[in-house]
Amino acid sequence: MRPKPQKHPERATNQAADRKAALAFEKKQKRRERERVKEEAAQRRERERRQKAVDEAQSALDAAGREHEKSASDIQAQLEALEERSQAEEVRWEKEKAQLEAALRRARGYG
Secondary structure, three states: OOOOOOOOHHHHHHHHHHHHHHHHHHHHHHHHHHHHHHHHHHHHHHHHHHHHHHHHHHHHHHHHHHHHHHHHHHHHHHHHHHHHHHHHHHHHHHHHHHHHHHHHHHHHOOO
16 A cells, blocks of 8 residues: 555645745844844944034134134234324324424524
């Protein structure tokens, strides 16, 4: 007597192949998910690094701007003080010049 052939040997083979394919698909999916998470983390770190660089550069710019404003303000105050000294010197000179010119006229006998 011959052994009875299985009713659906192809179905068992197909089910095994299907399970194997499903496991392979799931494995690839998990690997892709890990890669995606890893890539997102790398992108987040890069954004954070860039933001830190931007923050540091902005801070340096702000500090330099404040220093410039202070220097410009000091220079302006010095200019104003020099202008006052210049005007005071001009007044002093005009007074001295008038006195000396009057003395000169008297010395020449015109006054």
